[in-house]
Amino acid sequence: MASQSLGVPLLLRDALRRIFSFPIMLASVVSFWVFIGAGYSVWDADIWWHLRNAEYLFTHLATPQVDLYSYTTNAHPWMNHEWLAEVPYFLAWKAGGLMGIYVAFLSLLVVIFLGIFYYAARQSRNLKAAFIVSCYSVFLGVVSFGPRTILFGYVFLLILLFVLAEFRARGRAPLWVIPPLFCLWINTHGSWLLGMIIFGIYGMSGLVEGSWGRIEAVRWTPRQFKQLLVTAGASVAALFVNPFTYRLIFYPFNLAFQQKLNIGYVDEWASVDFHNARGKVVLILLAAIFLGAIFSRYRWRLEELLLTGFALYAGLKHIRFLFLAAILLAPLLAKLLDMIPPYRPEIDKPALNAAVMAVLLAIMIHRFPSQEELAAAVAKRYPTQAIAFIQKNGLKGNFFNRYMWGGYMIFFCRDVKTFIDGRTDIFEYTGVLKDYLDAEQLHGSLEVLDKYKIRYVLLSPDLPLAYLLKHNVGWNPIYTDEVAVIFERTTPALASSPVTLPAGGAN
Numbered sequence: 211m212a213s214q215s216l217g218v219p220l221l222l223r224d225a226l227r228r229i230f231s232f233p234i235m236l237a238s239v240v241s242f243w244v245f246i247g248a249g250y251s252v253w254d255a256d257i258w259w260h261l262r263n264a265e266y267l268f269t270h271l272a273t274p275q276v277d278l279y280s281y282t283t284n285a286h287p288w289m290n291h292e293w294l295a296e297v298p299y300f301l302a303w304k305a306g307g308l309m310g311i312y313v314a315f316l317s318l319l320v321v322i323f324l325g326i327f328y329y330a331a332r333q334s335r336n337l338k339a340a341f342i343v344s345c346y347s348v349f350l351g352v353v354s355f356g357p358r359t360i361l362f363g364y365v366f367l368l369i370l371l372f373v374l375a376e377f378r379a380r381g382r383a384p385l386w387v388i389p390p391l392f393c394l395w396i397n398t399h400g401s402w403l404l405g406m407i408i409f410g411i412y413g414m415s416g417l418v419e420g421s422w423g424r425i426e427a428v429r430w431t432p433r434q435f436k437q438l439l440v441t442a443g444a445s446v447a448a449l450f451v452n453p454f455t456y457r458l459i460f461y462p463f464n465l466a467f468q469q470k471l472n473i474g475y476v477d478e479w480a481s482v483d484f485h486n487a488r489g490k491v492v493l494i495l496l497a498a499i500f501l502g503a504i505f506s507r508y509r510w511r512l513e514e515l516l517l518t519g520f521a522l523y524a525g526l527k528h529i530r531f532l533f534l535a536a537i538l539l540a541p542l543l544a545k546l547l548d549m550i551p552p553y554r555p556e557i558d559k560p561a562l563n564a565a566v567m568a569v570l571l572a573i574m575i576h577r578f579p580s581q582e583e584l585a586a587a588v589a590k591r592y593p594t595q596a597i598a599f600i601q602k603n604g605l606k607g608n609f610f611n612r613y614m615w616g617g618y619m620i621f622f623c624r625d626v627k628t629f630i631d632g633r634t635d636i637f638e639y640t641g642v643l644k645d646y647l648d649a650e651q652l653h654g655s656l657e658v659l660d661k662y663k664i665r666y667v668l669l670s671p672d673l674p675l676a677y678l679l680k681h682n683v684g685w686n687p688i689y690t691d692e693v694a695v696i697f698e699r700t701t702p703a704l705a706s707s708p709v710t711l712p713a714g715g716a717n
């Protein structure tokens with residue numbers, strides 16, 4: 211009896227030491243850092259039409275096959291290529307409104323960055339270095355912080371990397387996971403193509419063997435290569451398990467090669483600007499890799515070199531892929547920090563770890579937003595009051611709306627069809643996106659409004675087009691607040707009287 215009574219406290223103490231260990235404490239710091247970086251960012255412009263699509267799915271048990279939300283492309287064939295990723299966000303919305311959306315995307319971010327932490331620590335065998343890299347990665351990934359469908363793609367990417375890295379290192383891993391992973395991935399987000407590229411990099415890196423300076427490659431054994439080929443074939447077959455068959459497979463290629471205006475207009479497709487804060491963060495990344503390559507004695511594996519090149523190319527060309535770069539480069543950066551002393555479990559201090567975790571938890575509870583604070587954050591970026599004005603007064607007719615507000619209108623102002631919204635592909639196919647950009651950039655704005663028989667215009671009051679309409683006799687502002695202004699057409703034809711814009715107004 212005495213030995214049993216002594217054993218219970220010992221088991222409890224061991225459990226507490228594991229719970230409040232140094233690795234768990236570092237993981238809690240990573241989670242806290244993600245929470246700080248996320249802020250109240252529930253306002254992603256696309257989340258609203260994603261919610262409307264998921265609502266349609268649950269109502270009709272089918273995905274929309276044509277455009278249902280705009281009048282400019284109404285009934286035009288359209289493919290909802292991210293339909294599966296919309297479901298969790300919609301369920302979160304039904305469960306808790308904005309708070310549900312916030313908890314859902316914050317949980318995804320925490321899972322991703324804890325995955326980066328684990329991936330870097332396992333590959334580098336340096337817990338502290340992996341922790342530093344994971345915290346730094348938040349600065350790279352913040353471009354996609356918010357309720358984004360691509361977050362599911364990054365979860366799948368980490369799973370793929372775990373399996374492939376394990377297979378490369380040990381010659382055995384659960385490759386059977388990969389085909390169903392791609393089946394889910396293609397129905398969730400177009401980033402599945404990135405996964406296929408990475409799978410291909412791992413496969414090709416084992417086709418040669420040799421050593422070239424500090425670069426080395428090891429050839430796959432015949433058995434390993436056969437396993438990879440079978441996995442690749444099953445993964446390609448799994449891509450066809452989707453509601454749109456081959457059309458969904460071709461969509462990422464269509465985006466890359468056909469949707470030029472989309473890529474040219476949307477900010478996250480821009481290249482890295484080294485003059486802003488994000489550019490400075492990327493410079494740190496480039497300097498770390500450059501200096502590490504020169505001064506360290508680290509020997510590069512061929513797949514590691516190819517992954518680094520792919521990550522840097524994608525991240526520098528399009529800032530949205532800095533998140534991808536953060537994931538792919540985390541193990542390498544952790545290895546280059548090998549001068550940091552390793553974690554020593556024997557000197558762990560559970561009491562101190564518990565204190566740090568308690569402080570972080572207290573700060574998170576104090577800073578955790580309320581439903582009202584999230585609603586206020588949304589109201590600062592979307593025309594909530596203007597929408598209420600439209601509904602109260604029953605405004606009817608063709609609206610010209612700001613691109614970023616189209617999705618919000620789709621979900622909250624259902625009696626009014628949009629001119630344009632975040633489903634940029636369909637508007638580029640039909641020429642509507644070009645007309646929108648011409649109007650926004652004052653290239654024949656009045657002619658565009660005439661072409662689509664626009665009766666109302668919903669814009670931010672500080673846009674050049676708003677200034678143009680404010681000083682045109684054919685339009686009258688009927689509603690104005692700090693976020694939005696609504697103009698109503700007052701004459702059958704738009705006046706073309708000259709307008710002098712303020713200095714810099716057309717930029």
